[in-house]
Amino acid sequence: MKISDIKTYRVKIPLREPIQFSWEPFPNTHFEFMLIEVVNNKGTKGYSATQFAAQTEVAIRGLKPLLKGLDVEDFLANDRLLELGSWFFGRVGAIEVALWDLLAKEENLPLYKLFRGNRKRIRVYASTGRLAKAEEIINLIKKYYDMGIEVVKIRFHRTNVNDDLNIVKEIRKEFGEQVKIAVDANQAWGLVPPFWNRYDALKAAKELERYNIEWLEEPLFKDDIEGYVWLKRNTNIKIAAGELEHNFWIFKKFIEENALDIVQADVIYSNGISECIKIALMAQVNGLLFLPHAWDPGLGWLANLHLVASLPENLTPYLETPLDPLWWFNDVIQFAFKEGIEIENGYVKVPEKEGLGIELDIEKIKKFVT
Numbered sequence: 001m002k003i004s005d006i007k008t009y010r011v012k013i014p015l016r017e018p019i020q021f022s023w024e025p026f027p028n029t030h031f032e033f034m035l036i037e038v039v040n041n042k043g044t045k046g047y048s049a050t051q052f053a054a055q056t057e058v059a060i061r062g063l064k065p066l067l068k069g070l071d072v073e074d075f076l077a078n079d080r081l082l083e084l085g086s087w088f089f090g091r092v093g094a095i096e097v098a099l100w101d102l103l104a105k106e107e108n109l110p111l112y113k114l115f116r117g118n119r120k121r122i123r124v125y126a127s128t129g130r131l132a133k134a135e136e137i138i139n140l141i142k143k144y145y146d147m148g149i150e151v152v153k154i155r156f157h158r159t160n161v162n163d164d165l166n167i168v169k170e171i172r173k174e175f176g177e178q179v180k181i182a183v184d185a186n187q188a189w190g191l192v193p194p195f196w197n198r199y200d201a202l203k204a205a206k207e208l209e210r211y212n213i214e215w216l217e218e219p220l221f222k223d224d225i226e227g228y229v230w231l232k233r234n235t236n237i238k239i240a241a242g243e244l245e246h247n248f249w250i251f252k253k254f255i256e257e258n259a260l261d262i263v264q265a266d267v268i269y270s271n272g273i274s275e276c277i278k279i280a281l282m283a284q285v286n287g288l289l290f291l292p293h294a295w296d297p298g299l300g301w302l303a304n305l306h307l308v309a310s311l312p313e314n315l316t317p318y319l320e321t322p323l324d325p326l327w328w329f330n331d332v333i334q335f336a337f338k339e340g341i342e343i344e345n346g347y348v349k350v351p352e353k354e355g356l357g358i359e360l361d362i363e364k365i366k367k368f369v370t
């Protein structure tokens, strides 16, 4: 089964109201992504999507002469070839996912079954995105609770960290230990201050120790392995990171240095599903948790769902699910899904159709191509 073509479509969909996320300097009125379509010599199509449009286009430009006419399985088995896409300063995860979608369709299996997964449903955790006031976050958590969701991730990025900490205090006051709280500081890269140093990160961690939180995510710059080691040694809170890293070798360094408790590779941000499975298994043999980042367009979230369904529950108990605002899940994540995915009692069912398991409304997507 040969690869005969790769096409990309840049898509821009309007949001029902402007939204500003904690890591961004301005509100968004639209959500932009790129749809990737790979076609084999029989005309079967595989799809994927990513927010990293420019970087993925760079990778496709670099790889295209090598890909055309190549056997899909040969490509997927060749991690050196995939890494070559990164060497072109690109992102290859979405290309890899589109090829897996194509291969799983040809095999007539849902993607997770190709990886011998057997989890039928996955527990989600609610990922918030905004720096809302305590009252608004509490109201959201009540809705999550009604949906059966027990873990919520809130954002720390206010000018004064005491204002961030106050949100945790208010949540605990309202719900006691009924809700499990994770905190994401988004300090691995910077568009918006504050930019924490190691002492800021330690202060936040020490204060959070009082509130029994699940984990503190990206408290430091992404490459500061020594900083992560130092922080982890000085706090008993679980430290999570890695959503921006792209390959097995970088995670090997983090894990060998004992820098993390929770590893967070994302199939779209990294070199893809195969790479994430290797990273997850490396986390497992080192006694760590693996919780993939999953804040990309719908097919990216779906690919991470299949990844989680391929892994043991005690290694990967939850899938990150963007639920702030609540309409994000239907309007944006499932924008072009022909069959909707529901959250029931805190779980989503893994789609059982072939490939990523959801038929896309391609005509709807094409209406928003820029």
Ligand SMILES: [Mg+2]
Binding pocket: 184, 186, 217, 218, 243, 293
């Ligand atoms: Mg994060």
